Every structure is written in C-alpha cells, then in structure tokens.
Amino acid sequence: MNILEKISNELDTLSKSERKVAEVILSSPSTVIHSSIAALAKQANISEPTVNRFCRRLDTKGYPDFKLHLAQSLANGTPYVNRHVDENDSADEYTAKIFESTMANLELARKSLDTSLINRSVDVLTQANKISFFGLGASAIVAHDAQNKFFRFNVPVVYFDDILMQRMSAINSRQGDVVIVISHTGRTKSLVEVANLAKENDATVIGITTTGTPLAKECSIVLSLDVSEDTDLYMPMSSRIAQLALIDVLATGFTLRRGSKFRDNLKKVKDSLRSSRFDRKE
Amino acid sequence: MNILEKISNELDTLSKSERKVAEVILSSPSTVIHSSIAALAKQANISEPTVNRFCRRLDTKGYPDFKLHLAQSLANGTPYVNRHVDENDSADEYTAKIFESTMANLELARKSLDTSLINRSVDVLTQANKISFFGLGASAIVAHDAQNKFFRFNVPVVYFDDILMQRMSAINSRQGDVVIVISHTGRTKSLVEVANLAKENDATVIGITTTGTPLAKECSIVLSLDVSEDTDLYMPMSSRIAQLALIDVLATGFTLRRGSKFRDNLKKVKDSLRSSRFDRKE
DNA sequence: AGTGAGTATGAAATTTTATTTCATAATTTT
DNA sequence: AAAATTATGAAATAAAATTTCATACTCACT
Known part of the structure; x- marks a missing residue:
C-alpha cells in the first residue's frame, strides 16, 4: 500500500x-x-x-x-497491464498500450509454463531423429522461426505451414521423431488431426497451445501458454510473441544440454554470415 | 533509469x-x-x-x-532486466531469464521509438497503393507476419524473404508504393541494396532497424528499434520480438486510421475462420 | 621467471546515523 | 488540583556506513 x-x-x-x-x-x-x-x-x-x-x-x-x-x-509504480487500444488513441498512446500489453502477456505466459515440462521437451528434442514444426496463420511464423533456430544446430528440422504437407509429414513420422504443433486456440481442426496422426505413428507430439484445448488432449507433452489476446482488434498479437519466447527457451535449453563445444559451432554458423554484411566501423 | x-x-x-x-x-x-x-x-x-x-x-x-x-x-512495476543465460542454469532459471530479457528489451525498444515517425508511417501506409515487406533470416518471419496482418486489411501486400524476388520487386516499385525493410543489424548488404533500389524507383522506404546503420541511411523513414541481444547465444532473440511488436503497432495504427466500419470488416475475416475450428463448449 | 607500476581488496578506525533509555514536560482524568 | 497517563527530547548507546591505510593481486615489461 x-x-x-x-x-x-x-x-x-x-x-x-x-x-x-x-x-x-x-x-x-x-x-x-x-x-x-x-x-x-x-x-x-x-x-x-x-x-x-x-x-x-x-x-x-x-x-x-x-x-x-x-x-x-x-517511484511511479505502473506495472505492466493489459490495456486495450481505444478508438481515439494517439500514436503515442496505442504504441505504449501495445508494448505494455505485450509485456503483461509475456508475464502471464511465463506463469502458465511448467518448467519441468520444458525440461522434458528439451530432453526429447536433443534425442530426436527429426524435428518438425507445424503451425497455421500467425503460428506458422512461429514454426518458421523455430526452423530458423534449430537449423543452426545442424539437426534435421522442417517446418510446414500447409495443411497437406503437414498431413503427409505426420503420416510419415515414426518413433524417435518429434512433432511440435503450435496453435494459440488449439481448436484448428486440421492441426488437431495432424497431431493425432503423428501420435498414432509413434512420434512424440509437443503442443504449444492453451491449457485444456482439443489440441492439448492429443499431445504427449503440452507446453501451455495462456495469454489474453486483445480480441477487439481481431488479430493475433501477444500469443505469437509468447510462442516465440518459448521457442527461444527451447532452443536455449537445447544448446545448454549439448555443451560448450556445440556452442562454438553456433558461433561458426553466425560468423559464416559475416561476408554478407557491411563492416562495423568502430 | x-x-x-x-x-x-x-x-x-x-x-x-x-x-x-x-x-x-x-x-x-x-x-x-x-x-x-x-x-x-x-x-x-x-x-x-x-x-x-x-x-x-x-x-x-x-x-x-x-x-x-x-x-x-x-516498485517500478517489474524488475525486468537483461540477464544472460549461464551454462549451468536449470530450466527454471533460463526460462525466467529469457522471458525477463525479452520484456526488458521490449521496454528498451519502446523507448527508442519515435511515435511521430510511427504516425507518419501509418499515414504513408494507409495511402499506399501497394505494401511490400522484406526481411532475411529472423527478420523474414517478421515480414511474413506483417503480410499475415496486412492481408486481413484487404490491401495489396506482399512479403519476400528471397534476395532475388526482393530485388525484382524493388525495381518494379513506383511512387505510391511502400517498401518496409526489416533488419536488426541494418548491415545486410543485399537488403541495403534493395532499400536503395526501391528508393531510386520513388517508393517510400520504411526501415525497421537499429539507429545509425547503413540501412537506416537508405530509408525515407527509419523506425529505430534498439535492443541489446544476448550475443553469447549467437541467435537473434529479442530483436525479432521487438520488430513484431512494432508491426502490431503499425497494424493497429492502420486500423484506427481507417475507422470503425473498417474494423467490422476485420471481424468478418476472423469469423470466416470459424468453420475450420472446433467449437468451444461453454 | 622476476620486477615494478597500478589496481583491487579487506581490517581496523572513524564517522555518521539511528535507536534506546530515561527524565521531564504536557495533557488528560478524576 | 492531584494523580495518572501520555508525549517529548537530551543524552547514551548501538548500529551502520565510510574512510584510511596496509597488503595482496594483476598485468606489462624485462
């Protein structure tokens, strides 16, 4: 007080x-x-x-x-809260609101995460023969990003944002494969089916979704991410950002599990990009 | 501070x-x-x-x-600080650190933004004949996400994460077109060239990048996003999240500028997805 | 390896700051 | 108006922070 x-x-x-x-x-x-x-x-x-x-x-x-x-x-104590954008907001106001809501939702998301499940997911990922990321719409970009990260680890990784490719890939999966299915609502029919297909083919299915959704029921491990979207704007916003943060967590867990020699490799991957960039004059 | x-x-x-x-x-x-x-x-x-x-x-x-x-x-709300992940961190620890760093960097990013430039960018975007988003690597997913959002607005929008497509598209741009180029480092040669090409063809070039980079110099409007990446892990993390938050800001500005009738339209777009989802039993 | 300049560190002394004790003053109750 | 209660501050004490200074460590140069 x-x-x-x-x-x-x-x-x-x-x-x-x-x-x-x-x-x-x-x-x-x-x-x-x-x-x-x-x-x-x-x-x-x-x-x-x-x-x-x-x-x-x-x-x-x-x-x-x-x-x-x-x-x-x-200290002007305004903790980050989810403030909805209002019709008459100035650029200043809506910018502040969006950034703050995003931060507030990241906080929420973090609280809904179970770190022991993260640990298990990292276990499973480091052991995987092949890793696939599936998402649609806004979650597709999360899957895309995940591929971009795990690709650097030099492990077999793919991502699909196309229903048919996802189905085909799920059907071809087998024991030792890990399928990560990303969906905020957890209600997208085709994704739930894909999760089910993958599971029936003995892949480990990790779901990044909201607690208690149909998708969650199909998964071997559910990484629950509860965020409150600003539904007035009819666009996914915080959900995909929380998902990306979770991808960062998984990728980080992966690199830590693999040890320091592995991380030197990452540096090499990054350095390989140098020639495509302008020098930094300092 | x-x-x-x-x-x-x-x-x-x-x-x-x-x-x-x-x-x-x-x-x-x-x-x-x-x-x-x-x-x-x-x-x-x-x-x-x-x-x-x-x-x-x-x-x-x-x-x-x-x-x-x-x-x-x-007292100031939340003590979010950029804490680097350590080799011996438990899942609990690195999860907390990553979420906190992400939030801290969002805060940093927000501070580096100039809202009057956001306002101008929204002006330009609402007026555009065609909007293109270009990015490579981690920024490609941001461009992808931007397309996903602006597509809902029923405006001509494309995104490219391929150097050649970007060049061709830039060369074909003309007055009234808006090209948004996304790059955290702002030093990727081909992107800087693309920005230059677009500018020479009279498009308005908006850069989402760090202050003072070669890319920034080529842009008509620079939306500067300064974040401090955890360079130990050799992966882009906070930068792309800040970029996405900025895309949300631009998209929100866009919908607000267009008025309430326009927003009803967004609802229709969202509702169109309903049949692809499982019902929520409540 | 050895030497010396420069820097970092902690033990002890000192200073500053906060708390306790206690005597007295002010206020209230009868 | 006397007794009881409460409020207050001077002085003593205790606690905490800072300064001083001697020593240990580090790094550059033989």
Whole structure:
C-alpha cells in the first residue's frame, strides 16, 4: 500500500509532534528520501526520537525502512497491464498500450509454463531423429522461426505451414521423431488431426497451445501458454510473441544440454554470415 | 533509469569482487533492500568497503542511497532486466531469464521509438497503393507476419524473404508504393541494396532497424528499434520480438486510421475462420 | 621467471546515523 | 488540583556506513 496515502489516512491518530513530521513529509516527500533522520527532525522542529516513533507507528521497522517504503511509493509504480487500444488513441498512446500489453502477456505466459515440462521437451528434442514444426496463420511464423533456430544446430528440422504437407509429414513420422504443433486456440481442426496422426505413428507430439484445448488432449507433452489476446482488434498479437519466447527457451535449453563445444559451432554458423554484411566501423 | 538494468549493463566494467555483489543483488533484489551493508557483504563473501565502492560506481552516494534507488526500481512495476543465460542454469532459471530479457528489451525498444515517425508511417501506409515487406533470416518471419496482418486489411501486400524476388520487386516499385525493410543489424548488404533500389524507383522506404546503420541511411523513414541481444547465444532473440511488436503497432495504427466500419470488416475475416475450428463448449 | 607500476581488496578506525533509555514536560482524568 | 497517563527530547548507546591505510593481486615489461 502506498505509504503517502497511509500517512494522510492516519493523520488524526498521530500526536501533535508526529503530525508535524507527517506534514513535512507530505509537503515534499522527494526531499525526505535524501534526508537523514536528524535533518528531517530539524526541518519539522522536533526531536529525532519523535521521527523514529512516527515511523514505527506506520508499521515500518524504523527510519531507514520508512524511507524505503517512501521511495517505493514515489517511484511511479505502473506495472505492466493489459490495456486495450481505444478508438481515439494517439500514436503515442496505442504504441505504449501495445508494448505494455505485450509485456503483461509475456508475464502471464511465463506463469502458465511448467518448467519441468520444458525440461522434458528439451530432453526429447536433443534425442530426436527429426524435428518438425507445424503451425497455421500467425503460428506458422512461429514454426518458421523455430526452423530458423534449430537449423543452426545442424539437426534435421522442417517446418510446414500447409495443411497437406503437414498431413503427409505426420503420416510419415515414426518413433524417435518429434512433432511440435503450435496453435494459440488449439481448436484448428486440421492441426488437431495432424497431431493425432503423428501420435498414432509413434512420434512424440509437443503442443504449444492453451491449457485444456482439443489440441492439448492429443499431445504427449503440452507446453501451455495462456495469454489474453486483445480480441477487439481481431488479430493475433501477444500469443505469437509468447510462442516465440518459448521457442527461444527451447532452443536455449537445447544448446545448454549439448555443451560448450556445440556452442562454438553456433558461433561458426553466425560468423559464416559475416561476408554478407557491411563492416562495423568502430 | 532502472538501477537493475544499469547493474547488468555495467557488469563487465566491474571488478571481480564487485561482480559478486552485483550477482547477489540481481538474483534477489528484494532481499537486498532489507539487508545492511554487512549482511550483503557477507552474502557475497566480500568486504563491506567493496559493497560501498560498488554502490559508488553506479553513481549513487553510498549504500543507503543505492538501496533507495533499488527500492524505486523494484516498485517500478517489474524488475525486468537483461540477464544472460549461464551454462549451468536449470530450466527454471533460463526460462525466467529469457522471458525477463525479452520484456526488458521490449521496454528498451519502446523507448527508442519515435511515435511521430510511427504516425507518419501509418499515414504513408494507409495511402499506399501497394505494401511490400522484406526481411532475411529472423527478420523474414517478421515480414511474413506483417503480410499475415496486412492481408486481413484487404490491401495489396506482399512479403519476400528471397534476395532475388526482393530485388525484382524493388525495381518494379513506383511512387505510391511502400517498401518496409526489416533488419536488426541494418548491415545486410543485399537488403541495403534493395532499400536503395526501391528508393531510386520513388517508393517510400520504411526501415525497421537499429539507429545509425547503413540501412537506416537508405530509408525515407527509419523506425529505430534498439535492443541489446544476448550475443553469447549467437541467435537473434529479442530483436525479432521487438520488430513484431512494432508491426502490431503499425497494424493497429492502420486500423484506427481507417475507422470503425473498417474494423467490422476485420471481424468478418476472423469469423470466416470459424468453420475450420472446433467449437468451444461453454 | 622476476620486477615494478597500478589496481583491487579487506581490517581496523572513524564517522555518521539511528535507536534506546530515561527524565521531564504536557495533557488528560478524576 | 492531584494523580495518572501520555508525549517529548537530551543524552547514551548501538548500529551502520565510510574512510584510511596496509597488503595482496594483476598485468606489462624485462
């Protein structure tokens, strides 16, 4: 709770001298956080112990602790929240809202993740003979991105954003293959079918989707990602970003599991791109 | 400025012992604000003067002042900081680090954006005869995603992640066309050339890139997105996510500019997908 | 390897700051 | 108006932070 509010609430339960302290603090809190107890006492024309008693009355441990609370209250504490864009927002406003919602949703997504399942997924991925990423629409780009990352690891990886190719690929899968199916809604019929096909062909199916969806039921491992989309705009936004962050997590887990020699290889892959770039003059 | 960010930024300018202090603080900042300098010193296995020197190096007056700053940073919503993944991190740890770094970088990216330029870009986009998105590698998926979004607006939009197609498309562009070129490094030769080609053919070229890169110099409008990538892992991570958030911003600006009737249309597009999905039983 | 300049570190001393104790003053109750 | 209660500050004490300084370490150069 904001301590400044608390001070003004309890103003009348305070003694005369304590109220003097309160008034000095309320009138310029930002000065107070840089004052010692002696300076504040002098400013309020009272003694140091009075300041100390004042602090304790506000349920703080003492003056330094009180200052900490005060500092926190002063820090304009707007945590990231999901704010919907409004028709009349300026560019400034909708930009801020979108970035903030994205961050708020990443936070939500992280909370819905079960890291032990991530660990198991990484296990399965490092062991895989072949890795396939399937997605449609906005999730297709996530699958695409995943291919781009895992390709660098020099493992057999494909991605498909085409229903027929996905089906054919799923039917051809076998034990030791890992199929990662990405869908925010988890209700896209053809993807659910593909997941089922892959499972019936003994592939390990990892789903990146929302908890409790039809797709989730078909998967061997469900990496649940619960985010709240801004449905007013009729476009997938936060969901695909959370999915990408999860891909980063899986890819990172993969490289860590493979050890340091493997990571030197990644550097080589990256360095191979150098000649396609303009030098950085420093 | 957030002091936690500052600590992780300056991590490599610190001495060995000071870095120990930094690590203890980063790993549990909320404990530290209730610790004395002695307690923190003990926790980090170093001496009290070292803690003091550490605080001063971060431009604070001393330990109490440092705690004040820390308290403010913690109060400020969320202590998202760019923390690099370490070789021995557990799944829990690297997951947290990646999500947090992503959020921290989104915050950074937002700060580097100039909303008046976003406004101009939206102007230009709503007026465009044709919109093209170009990207390579990780930025290709951003271009892909942008196409997916703008396609819903029923405007002529294409994306290319192939150098030759990009060149051909750039050469065929003309006044009234908008070309959006996406590249984190801004140094990919072929993309810089494509931007130049498009410009010479009178298209409006919008660059989504880092400030001051060769690509930025070729663009009519530069939407600068400065993020700090975790270079240890040799993979693009935060950059593409920031780019996607920016695409969301542009797409949102576009729909807002077009008015409410236009948004009803978006709903229709979304509803058209319904039959491809399993019903939600509620 | 050895030497020396420069830097980093911690033990101890000092200073600053906060808290406790206790005597006295102010206020309230009877 | 006396007694009881509460509020207050001076002084003492305790705690915390900072400074000083001697020593250990690091790195560049023989």
